[in-house]
Amino acid sequence: MSMHWFLTGASSGIGRHLAETVLAAGHDLTATVRKTQSLDDLVARYPRTLTVEQFDVTATAEIDPLVARTQHRRPVDVLVNNAGGGIVGATEEMSDAEIEGQIALNLLGPVHITRAFIPTMRERKSGRIIQISSASGQNSLPTSSMYHAAKWGLEGFSECLRQELEPFDVFVTLVEPGGARTSFSRNLQFASEIAAYRDTPAGAIRRMFETAGDELYTLDPVKIARAIFTVATQDRPPLRVTLGGDAFTVVQTALQARLAALQAQEDLARSVAFDS
16 A cells, blocks of 8 residues: 655665665655755656655754645655764764754754654554664764764654654664765764874774774675665554664664673662661
């Protein structure tokens, strides 16, 4: 059965491939981009099922009118919050504007967009909300503190939301890819460097990102898009989907380390209760 999808960040990378997958399967798609001409070829191929909207996910005042237009055309069955971007640099190196921009793009935008779609999905007792997170939502790496802060925030928000909406047959899923070979990596921004960090782990990671080629990004965005499509069309999709061997290893290592650290502190944790 044809569904109506709403997808942010559809101009390139995983978003572009997901748009192509959705349209090729015969579904309706509302795709948001910053430059509408980036999807002109898809509009020519799918004039009846593709609607392109110019939209910046950080422009919160535009969300409600956009969602109203979209729902007027047809209620949305699948929401995919895909738009995002990263800045590399030690926390001290980042400006206030860079910090606020990362949180607005990678956390607040998806939160506000999701909230705008919830009422209709809840009333219809049907819907899928796909949050494109990252393996970075489960681990941490020097130079990416604000990206991690946003993705960890998105994970907590979405895990809670899953519990709130599941009684209405609305399912929230976090997708956690590893290093995909897309324009995301080529469009990384870099904070102004502070010399004191040059010979620290943060400096080493910065240089890795500055010099990395495609060899660092081993995942096929076409396959990721197909996996997202498959998950979104399941009757009861899981809360989390980790994609990529690199992502699996990173997430597994992070979870095992956190569990070991927790278990090592069990006696201390239980020692602070009132004496019985």
